[in-house]
Amino acid sequence: MDIQEIIALDKKYYMNTFGDRLPVAFEYGQQSTLYDKEGKAYIDFVAGIAVNVLGYGHPALVEAIISQAKKLIHCSNLFYIEAQAQLAKLLVENSCGDRVFFANSGAEANEGAIKLARKYFWDKGVNKYEIITAINSFHGRTLATLAATGQEKYQRPFVPMPPGFKSIPYNDLEALKSAITDTTCAIMLELIQGEGGVIEATYEYVKGVEQLCKEKGILLILDEVQTGMGRTGKLFAYQHFGIQPDIITLAKGLGGGVPIGAIIAKESAASAFEPGSHGSTFGGNPLACAAATAVITTLLNEGLIDRCAQLGEYFKQRLLYLKDKYPFIKDVRGKGLMLGMELDPSIPGKEIVKEALNHGYIINCAGHNTLRFVPPLVITQQEIDGLIDALEQIFTNTYR
Numbered sequence: 001m002d003i004q005e006i007i008a009l010d011k012k013y014y015m016n017t018f019g020d021r022l023p024v025a026f027e028y029g030q031q032s033t034l035y036d037k038e039g040k041a042y043i044d045f046v047a048g049i050a051v052n053v054l055g056y057g058h059p060a061l062v063e064a065i066i067s068q069a070k071k072l073i074h075c076s077n078l079f080y081i082e083a084q085a086q087l088a089k090l091l092v093e094n095s096c097g098d099r100v101f102f103a104n105s106g107a108e109a110n111e112g113a114i115k116l117a118r119k120y121f122w123d124k125g126v127n128k129y130e131i132i133t134a135i136n137s138f139h140g141r142t143l144a145t146l147a148a149t150g151q152e153k154y155q156r157p158f159v160p161m162p163p164g165f166k167s168i169p170y171n172d173l174e175a176l177k178s179a180i181t182d183t184t185c186a187i188m189l190e191l192i193q194g195e196g197g198v199i200e201a202t203y204e205y206v207k208g209v210e211q212l213c214k215e216k217g218i219l220l221i222l223d224e225v226q227t228g229m230g231r232t233g234k235l236f237a238y239q240h241f242g243i244q245p246d247i248i249t250l251a252k253g254l255g256g257g258v259p260i261g262a263i264i265a266k267e268s269a270a271s272a273f274e275p276g277s278h279g280s281t282f283g284g285n286p287l288a289c290a291a292a293t294a295v296i297t298t299l300l301n302e303g304l305i306d307r308c309a310q311l312g313e314y315f316k317q318r319l320l321y322l323k324d325k326y327p328f329i330k331d332v333r334g335k336g337l338m339l340g341m342e343l344d345p346s347i348p349g350k351e352i353v354k355e356a357l358n359h360g361y362i363i364n365c366a367g368h369n370t371l372r373f374v375p376p377l378v379i380t381q382q383e384i385d386g387l388i389d390a391l392e393q394i395f396t397n398t399y400r
Contacts, residue, residue, distance in 0.1 A: 003037055022357055029056025032379045034362065043383050044362045045375040050194065050226045050338065053253035054298060055376035061256045064294035065287065074285045083289035090296055094235055096244040097264035101273065102284030106225035106251030107140025109261035110188075112278055113247045114144055116265060117186040117219045118164075120272040128185035128218070134170040136196030136367060139188065139223055148188060151196070151367075171201060173208040180212070186219040186247075187212075191237040194226040194374075197367035198333055198340025203241060210243045219246040219269060225261070226338070229253030230299045230377055233309030233336030240335065258291035260284075304377045312336035314381060315373070318388045326395050337377060340370040347399055352391075355398070359390040 001009075006025050024042070026034045032055050034042045047053065054061050068083065075081055088100040103109045114131060121128035133139065135150040143162055146155055150167030168175045170193065187209060193199040213220040222245040227237035231253060234240055238248070246269045251261035261283070282288075299305055316332060319341050323329040328344040343349050349365035356363050366372040375383075 001037075006037075022354070024357065031055045031057065032376045032383055040360070042357070042360050042362050043379075043386060045373045045379070045387060046362050046364050047374055047376045048257060049252070049364070050231055050374040051252045051255075052257050053229050053231070053304075053377045054256045054295060055378040058256070058298065058378070060298045061291060061294045064290045065258065068287050068290035071286070073287045074282070076281075077279065077284065081284065081286055081289065083286045083293065084284040087284075087289040087293045087296075090293060091250075091262065091264055094296070094300070095248065095264050096238075096266070097248060097270075098267040099265055099270035101263045101265075101270075101278065101280075102289070103251075103261035103263070103280055104259050104282050104288075105140075105261045106223075106249065107142045107145045107261075108280070108283070109225065109249035109251050109263050110139045110145045110148065110223060111142055112263045113188070113221050113223075113249050113265075114148065114186075115278060116247060116263065116269060116272055117221060119277055120219060120269050121185045123272050128183055129164050130181065130183045131165055131186045131188050131221075132176065132179050132184060133165060133167050133188045134190070134193070135167050136170060136193050136199060137167065137188075137190055137223075138193070138195035139190075170196075170199060171205045173205055173212070176209065177212065180216055180218070184216070184218050186221050188221040188223060190223045190227065191241070192227050192232065192334060192338055193367075194338070194372070195366055197342065197370040198338065198372055199368075200333055200335065206238075206241045206243060210241075210245075213246075221245065221247040221249070223249050225249055225251045226374075229295065230305040230308050231336055231338045231374065232334075233305065233312055235296075235299065235305055237335070254295065255288055255291045256295040258288050260288040260292050262292075299377070308336045308377045311379065311381065311384070312339065315339060315384050318384060319373075322388065322391060322395070325392070326399070328399060334373075337373070337375055337379065339373045340366065341373075342368055342370040345369055352394060355394045356387075356390060359394070361387050361390050363387075 024036050118129050133148045137150040139145040139148040147161040147165040168179045191201045228250045248264040319332045328347050331342040349369045
């Protein structure tokens with residue numbers, strides 16, 4: 001089918017949750033490049049929204065998927081699963097956690113973390129159930145994770161929201177202290193708010209939050225759905241801060257494109273889940289776990305995480321070069337290959353996304369009119385330079 005036929009079918013049969021999408025359908029990909037139905041190449045700086053950390057067609061991931069698919073794609077969690085056990089071990093050995101549960105997505109991982117925090121205090125016979133999150137956070141689109149998300153625009157059509165959630169200003173330790181009550185069971189944060197516009201938590205804030213949780217005897221949940229899997233130049237973003245959260249949630253890059261989510265927890269919290277407390281039909285199936293194992297081992301063994309830190313710093317300096325040249329660029333922020341460039345509200349970020357696509361570059365626009373860059377970790381310096389040149393041309397020709 002050509003692109004117009006695909007669009008026509010989509011508009012007739014698919015629920016209109018995405019509106020008018022960008023008018024491209026991709027046929028295949030190689031490394032950091034996607035090719036559309038007509039064979040045009042696009043350098044990808046979105047990576048399926050921070051999912052395709054190894055890019056496209058990475059031999060280790062492809063081989064792991066093919067090999068496992070030939071043997072066993074799915075097996076019920078009624079039985080022991082070798083790939084699941086191996087992946088759990090790999091995640092524990094490379095994190096501060098002790099036990100793992102696998103889900104299918106970031107929203108499911110966050111749902112599980114919410115349940116785990118409440119169950120932890122239920123077992124103690126303590127009436128603690130409320131979870132504090134941050135304004136501009138994003139934790140998922142299920143009802144509970146939507147209630148946890150600190151953005152009213154996502155919640156408004158689905159009220160009433162499930163109770164037990166409170167959102168307060170980000171990077172404001174005093175606001176957090178004031179929000180804690182006798183019913184608070186956990187604080188749930190992103191260390192970089194991705195959908196919120198690539199907003200970074202400060203070092204002092206994160207250390208303060210950890211200390212506050214210890215003093216109050218409440219759990220610290222870190223949503224690393226977008227920041228995990230090497231994205232920020234560390235395997236997990238919390239490692240930049242020298243802290244040890246009680247619960248970590250993962251998804252996106254974990255499977256390199258195969259859907260999988262995970263909850264990693266310290267033994268003290270993890271032990272709250274007992275037989276019947278939680279479960280999943282597809283979570284942790286052999287195919288997804290084989291893919292995730294290939295992703296993690298490749299990140300660790302091929303030096304991609306250190307490379308991400310180095311390339312991320314180079315990329316950030318190139319974006320700062322644009323900021324110095326164009327006054328309508330308000331800020332450049334982020335870590336590793338999770339970067340954002342905030343534009344003045346007068347500059348239509350979504351139009352720049354379209355213009356970049358015409359130049360053969362895939363980017364997207366997140367909160368606060370911020371261009372977000374989350375490319376595959378196999379992106380090259382040459383490809384970064386190409387994007388900067390394209391943005392410079394767009395800015396000069398249209399918005400100077």
